[in-house]
Amino acid sequence: MLKLEKINKKAGNFSLVDIDFTVGKGDYFTLIGESGAGKSMLLEIIMGIIAPDSGNILLNKKSILNTPTQKRKLGIVYQKPTLFPHMSVFENIAYPLKIKKFSKEEIKIKVMQLSEDTEITHLLKRNIGSLSGGEMQRVTIARTLATNPEILLLDEPLSFLDVQLKRGILALLRKLNQQGQTIIHVTHDYEEALSLTNKIAIIEHGSIIQTGTPQEVFQHPKSAFIAHFIGIGNFFKGHILASEHQSDLKFFKTSDVKFFTNTREEEKSEGYIMIPGEAIFISDEKLHSSAINNFRGTIKDIYQTRNGLEIVVDIGVELTAKISNFSFEKLQLRVGKLVWISFKASSIHFIKN
């Protein structure tokens, strides 16, 4: 278990302030924040590459603040490739094993095992320069795992990869986590985080502003950064069901509510959906339109925002629609009024967990 207690660090105009969080054994902990929020600095503090000004870091209840990087039992994978270009793939993975003075035979066995786990056996004799971005990150992960780290720290390891390669590495990370590897993953990509994580912390301007399960954080975001992506409140956990009516559509079920979605994920897939507030229509009558999701509900709350209004409608779960002041006046909306809301199946964004 890793625990950060009131970590503070000032670097130029930027400061990390009172960083507190706990990562349990086997957790997939994701730290989400925009560029410059202090994520990478925090990882380097945990690794011991940067010393904090104050605070404490506990690993299994023992302070590692004065433990040198080499002895912290943590491994890090950076955003940019960090393979040693003057060594082959095999030599890169063997590097930490040689330091630990494993015999040649042991090194060979261990490298083979790690390369099988990360699916890079065919690359072992290759030079680093001949690898693709995805292959490089796999080799980097294998090399880091060779140190047998208690916690694997990932500093935006997918940001330089295209979608296809990203999926492959995500699957690998999921597998490693399922095998018991504790992971701290730093990213600005909330989708990346949601597809893997069981615990999230949001960091903004050097401070942790929210920590919790994906549901807690995304349903009630305290950060404009997160809210911007998901539309406040329209974030639900559930699973995919077959739809009896529409062969090309499926249901997403959350609580007792079912939404039509055009996701291609298989039935019973667990995950999250997000519905942008802008995609939800409010009307007095049921609309006859291409929007297949139509629900009748009661207005629970109305919030004035900078760009219009947010109308919270209870349809069994609470959905928030964003509308203009003009529409608000035209429909004469008020708390308690019964309205219809509608949105298209394609406006639902599903993220598999």
Added chain:
Amino acid sequence: MKKTDNISLVFSFLAGLLLLFLLAPLIGLFLSTTPYSLFETAQEPEVQKSIWLTISSSMAATLIFSIGAIPLAYLLARKKFIFKRILLGIINIPVIIPHSAAGIALLGIISRDTLLGKIAESLGFSFVNNPAGIMVAMAFVSLPYLINAAIDGFISVPERLEKVALTLGASKSRVFFTISLPLAWRSILTGLIMMWGRGLSEFGAVIIIAYHPMITPVMIFERFSSYGLQYATPVTVLFISICLAIFVAMKVISKKTNHAETGEN
């Protein structure tokens, strides 16, 4: 398009003039020497000894002083400290001062009356008129070439690779020897060759400290001032030929080494 061609033409003409300026004296030297006189000179034990002394002294100076120069270059490339710019300036002083002045300055700290001179004498040798003195003089004037090349080499090694090696359990010295040094090696090797080459050609500083035993540049000067151009030319041509051959061979070897290390074909 026509404009570009004109510029290329002018540039080619100017470049050609410059190359002629560089090559003409050398070609003149070679043309004015008969193979027979060259062969005769090569047979002289005094010449053989002198050429070997020059090559070996410069080589030894390069290797011995690289032990301090490479760590210094690493510190200058990686660490931030006050007076760093001044230190970088000091390193380049030997390039800008007259080398005879460098010889005088060196003599001031290694002659027999000085502390270093006395220590050397207690160990049974003297820097003055000794290969040790020749090495010191050669190293003094040629060290900037190695240090500057090594600084460039270390700067080109991404710091994140060193950080990663630390996170993989390597000690700082292991990181230096397994990551920083091999990755900066191409530049360091170029610096070593340049330092050695510069040492070979040193005259001004060496003649002040050690007229004897006679390195080849001093021998060329002596033969020219005592007997004239004709007598000095064969040894000059011989020395240039040998130096060029070694220089080219080392460049080829270093290129092959680099290709092997980086896995290029």
